[in-house]
Amino acid sequence: MSERSERTMATAALRAMARQELRDLWWGGRGLPLMLGYTVLLSVTSYLVAANKALNFLEQREAVSLTLQLAVAVAALLVLLAAADAISGERERGTLEPLLLTPAPRSALVAGKAIAAMSLWLVGYLLALPYVAYLARGTQVTTKALVSGAVVGLLVAGFLCGLGLTVSALARSNRIASATSLFVLLAAFVPTQLPSAAQHGTFGEALLRADPVTAGLHYLSELVVAGHGPTRDVDWLIGPLALAALTGLSAALVSTRLQLLSGARS
Amino acid sequence: MQPAISCHGLSKSYGARPAVLGLDLEVAAGSVVGFLGPNGAGKTTVIRLLTTILAPDAGTFAVAGVPGTDPAGIRRRVGVLPESAGYPPNQTGAEVLRLHARLFGQSRAQATRTARALLDQVGLGGRGGQLVGGYSRGMRQRLGIARALVNSPAVIFLDEPTLGLDPAGQRQVLALVSTLSREHGATVLLCTHLLTEVENACDRVVVLNRGRVVADGSVHEVAQTAAAPREGRVRVPPGHRDAAVHTFLTLHQVQSAAATEARDEVRFALREGVRPEDGAAAVLAALSAAGIPVLSFEVERARLADAFLAITAEAVPA
Numbered sequence: 180m181s182e183r184s185e186r187t188m189a190t191a192a193l194r195a196m197a198r199q200e201l202r203d204l205w206w207g208g209r210g211l212p213l214m215l216g217y218t219v220l221l222s223v224t225s226y227l228v229a230a231n232k233a234l235n236f237l238e239q240r241e242a243v244s245l246t247l248q249l250a251v252a253v254a255a256l257l258v259l260l261a262a263a264d265a266i267s268g269e270r271e272r273g274t275l276e277p278l279l280l281t282p283a284p285r286s287a288l289v290a291g292k293a294i295a296a297m298s299l300w301l302v303g304y305l306l307a308l309p310y311v312a313y314l315a316r317g318t319q320v321t322t323k324a325l326v327s328g329a330v331v332g333l334l335v336a337g338f339l340c341g342l343g344l345t346v347s348a349l350a351r352s353n354r355i356a357s358a359t360s361l362f363v364l365l366a367a368f369v370p371t372q373l374p375s376a377a378q379h380g381t382f383g384e385a386l387l388r389a390d391p392v393t394a395g396l397h398y399l400s401e402l403v404v405a406g407h408g409p410t411r412d413v414d415w416l417i418g419p420l421a422l423a424a425l426t427g428l429s430a431a432l433v434s435t436r437l438q439l440l441s442g443a444r445s
Numbered sequence: 446m447q448p449a450i451s452c453h454g455l456s457k458s459y460g461a462r463p464a465v466l467g468l469d470l471e472v473a474a475g476s477v478v479g480f481l482g483p484n485g486a487g488k489t490t491v492i493r494l495l496t497t498i499l500a501p502d503a504g505t506f507a508v509a510g511v512p513g514t515d516p517a518g519i520r521r522r523v524g525v526l527p528e529s530a531g532y533p534p535n536q537t538g539a540e541v542l543r544l545h546a547r548l549f550g551q552s553r554a555q556a557t558r559t560a561r562a563l564l565d566q567v568g569l570g571g572r573g574g575q576l577v578g579g580y581s582r583g584m585r586q587r588l589g590i591a592r593a594l595v596n597s598p599a600v601i602f603l604d605e606p607t608l609g610l611d612p613a614g615q616r617q618v619l620a621l622v623s624t625l626s627r628e629h630g631a632t633v634l635l636c637t638h639l640l641t642e643v644e645n646a647c648d649r650v651v652v653l654n655r656g657r658v659v660a661d662g663s664v665h666e667v668a669q670t671a672a673a674p675r676e677g678r679v680r681v682p683p684g685h686r687d688a689a690v691h692t693f694l695t696l697h698q699v700q701s702a703a704a705t706e707a708r709d710e711v712r713f714a715l716r717e718g719v720r721p722e723d724g725a726a727a728v729l730a731a732l733s734a735a736g737i738p739v740l741s742f743e744v745e746r747a748r749l750a751d752a753f754l755a756i757t758a759e760a761v762p763a
Binding site: 188191196203206207208272273274279280281282283284288 | 521
């Protein structure tokens with residue numbers, strides 16, 4: 180088979196896989212219930228921060244930042260859960276083997292699943308837009324908040340998607356994949372919750388930057404609350420960018436070696 | 446003619462446990478081969494090796510003329526019904542087939558046509574729009590067979606294709622297997638525990654035990670060699686029954702003989718090592734010499750089931 184026809188076939192397989200995965204996720208799958216829960220969470224949070232703002236307990240920009248951070252973090256977390264289930268779930272349900280028996284490149288199959296998982300972030304962020312825009316009205320930070328939220332959200336969601344897919348490709352069951360992914364996420368997050376004194380200095384800041392979620396949300400906070408320009412704290416995005424690239428690469432690598440992992444049966 | 450499947454020295458272990466040991470196998474194109482063995486014999490592992498789902502530890506193989514070093518090439522030419530295949534409950538039967546056809550490189554329109562034709566072929570024509578979650582086990586099995594055929598494969602691996610099917614469904618699947626081989630020239634490797642399926646549908650039988658081939662040949666050959674029939678019945682006129690028993694007992698080929706409850710029938714057993722055709726000839730000659738008329742004579746037909754049990758019960762050297 181020529182290189183060109185192989186590439187055409189890979190593209191066709193990716194599109195077919197992504198289309199089916201998107202349909203499975205959003206048409207009768209978990210997508211809509213997850214988004215319903217996410218919207219309820221956003222609604223309650225927005226109401227509370229708006230009420231606090233009215234009582235002068237929370238400055239308006241802080242309210243915007245809080246809602247934006249929540250939207251970015253929760254939508255990205257949903258991506259992690261979907262990605263962790265993407266391959267291990269197929270393996271558990273016995274539907275992976277028929278996929279592996281097709282000549283479609285395994286990386287195309289995984290990429291199709293990644294697109295479906297990332298769609299959760301996209302829809303989640305689109306749903307968050309009116310909330311953030313409403314809370315930010317009259318603050319001059321609306322555009323900045325929405326654009327920076329999209330950039331940070333994309334990086335964090337990309338990192339979590341890569342992490343989830345990598346673990347999912349190596350795990351025998353959905354539970355193992357989800358638990359391991361969440362554990363990795365927590366392992367990066369817990370050190371950032373040390374007493375505030377421990378968060379100062381080079382080591383403390385390194386801990387904050389090492390967790391891509393914390394680093395990304397810190398960047399958003401500096402932009403929206405402190406009013407910094409987009410480039411001033413951009414070094415806080417190095418961690419999320421590097422880790423998104425790293426986990427994306429690892430997902431791509433493990434996808435080419437995708438296996439059934441059911442060796443004991445004959 | 447190039448064999449449809451050929452493998453030499455194929456081995457696979459799971460940790461310290463060997464699953465397949467130096468398998469040598471050649472399957473002629475267009476044949477239907479029964480692949481038998483007890484649970485744990487290594488049948489599914491062999492299928493997974495030949496369909497490139499697993500990588501062998503040692504050995505070489507080629508399927509449909511494509512060497513094992515080109516896994517995607519092999520997958521393009523084979524169709525597989527895995528034993529433990531799952532089906533996405535939220536997809537319709539037609540969607541499952543369309544997706545697979547697309548993953549085999551078919552255009553959207555072509556995939557839709559393929560799905561429709563295959564659903565008709567396996568008897569699910571009216572159920573293609575129904576969610577797989579609502580399918581019975583038998584319907585899923587048919588869908589799995591249809592899925593194995595989306596690429597018009599040259600070699601088809603069917604792992605327990607009649608599992609969960611009623612007798613009518615089993616017959617339909619076996620008829621489909623025969624059609625695939627006869628009309629489309631496809632080679633079929635049929636892995637099953639139902640030996641009557643093999644007797645009815647297969648040209649050749651390969652029996653695997655503990656990762657090795659322990660019998661290989663036509664259904665008749667395997668049944669004959671491993672479980673040569675040793676029992677027979679003779680019907681004689683009622684007055685000659687005792688004479689017939691006495692005559693049998695004088696023959697060195699006969700181990701035992703006795704009258705049955707029927708007043709004109711004698712049952713006999715041949716000694717071990719005596720070939721059934723030799724034993725039958727000796728018995729008939731003795732009866733003729735003794736002047737005993739023979740009303741009917743029957744030596745039990747060799748059965749694959751007996752052969753299978755005998756072969757797989759034997760210890761295989763490690």
